[in-house]
Structure formats: structure tokens, C-alpha cells
Amino acid sequence: MTETGQDRRLAAVWRDARVVEVRHHGDRAVILRLDVPDRVIHRPGQHYVVRLRAEDGYTASRSYSAVSAPSDDVVELYVERVPDGEVSGFLAEVVEPGDLLECRGPIGRWFAWDGTTPALGVGGGSGVAPLVSMLRHGLDVGRPELLSLAVSARTAADLPYREELEAAGALVALSRAPGGFRLDAASIGAVADPGATAFVCGSTRFTLAMESHLLSAGQPTDSIRVERFGPTGDEEETDE
Known part of the structure; x- marks a missing residue:
């Protein structure tokens, strides 16, 4: 590619x-x-x-x-x-x-994955869109194990492509669902992978928090790629 x-x-x-x-x-x-x-x-x-x-x-x-x-x-x-x-x-x-x-x-060339190297996708709300493309590509080329996913929204209804993400084993944080949780330093620390490229997509507030959590977990600075967009209301929450 x-x-x-x-x-x-x-x-x-x-x-x-x-x-x-x-x-x-x-x-x-x-x-x-x-x-x-x-x-x-x-x-x-x-x-x-x-x-x-x-x-x-x-x-x-x-x-x-x-x-x-x-x-x-x-x-x-x-x-x-x-x-x-x-x-x-x-x-x-x-x-x-x-x-x-x-x-x-x-x-866009910076925020792009070719499906041949380890990757971690972290997305909030509609920020999961490019990560779903990565997920589908990983399945197409027979290398789904190369991609790990952690995604966030307030409720299940707010999360685009929820069933597809859950079927792929994504860590799904629903902050306002019964028994739900937020993506925080501990949950991001559990999925961080210094050997992978981390793709982070969401609002400015969300991506800044996730980038900070990844860095604290030992993710190398040059392995983190961020795609930001404007505020989206019911997108996601962080522990900030």
C-alpha cells in the first residue's frame, strides 16, 4: 500500500x-x-x-x-x-x-496504517472512524492480531460501530453506562505497547489526555500519532 x-x-x-x-x-x-x-x-x-x-x-x-x-x-x-x-x-x-x-x-500520510506492523488505536466517540478502517483492513489481510483497540463513549448508543469493535476484542469504555468506566491512566497503561504505533483520534481534550496517559505508560513520543477535531458534545469523557 x-x-x-x-x-x-x-x-x-x-x-x-x-x-x-x-x-x-x-x-x-x-x-x-x-x-x-x-x-x-x-x-x-x-x-x-x-x-x-x-x-x-x-x-x-x-x-x-x-x-x-x-x-x-x-x-x-x-x-x-x-x-x-x-x-x-x-x-x-x-x-x-x-x-x-x-x-x-x-x-493524509502521517495518520495511516499499512497493516504490516503492530498498532494501537485509541478513539473517542466518532474518533473511532479511522480505527474501524484499520480494523477492517487487518481482518482483510489476515493480521487482526497486529491491531489493539481502546475506545470510549458515554453510552453504548453513542459509540459508532460498537458491535464491530466489541467483536474484535476492543477495550470499550462507556463512562455513563451501568458498571461502565472511563479510559484513564490505568486502562491505557494496560494496553500501551512501546513496540507499536499508537493512533489517537478524538477531540482535543480527549487526545491530550490519552497522549499523556500513553507517555506515562512508556509509549515513545515518536510512536504516537494524533488526529484531533472539534468538540462533539456527547463524544466521550476522560478522567481529567
């Missing part, structure tokens, strides 16, 4: 992707599956930019991690609805199968 200069040039081109499936995750998010023409095969952890264009020429764009495995025929995106979000609101409420969406990608 080596990325070439030609791949990066092609990934920068805007394409009209056709929406082939729309699934809603309660009222908090939507899962879109897109048929992207002449697409560059992504690496787990990379993202796509989706752009909306109004009749007056105004545009708005947002980035969303690929959830699908590279082997999937289509690109799957998990879009969390943001209050008053002009892009996420449109994607969650208006888009239907058959619609065309402008997109470009895949983008």
Missing part, C-alpha cells in the same frame, strides 16, 4: 461521487457510502474532503475519515451531526441515494 506522487496528485482532484447508501446512526450521525470514480485506494486512517456548493457559488467543505477498508468497492464515511453545522446537517438530513457529492482524497 505504498503511496506514490501520482496517487497524491490524483487524490487532490475533485470528483463527483455518487451516494449509493445512506444509514442513520440514531439522530446523531449518518453513514454515507460513496462510489468515487477513478478513486485512489486509501490507506486506513486517511480522510476525504466533502464539498457542498450552493447555486450562488458559495462552497463549504469538511473532512471525514474513511471507515471502509481499502478493499471495499466504495468509500464509507461517518458524519457526526454538529449543531448548526451547514455541511453535516445537509449530509444527515438532505442527502439521498443517487445524489452526487463533490469530494477529493484520500488525504
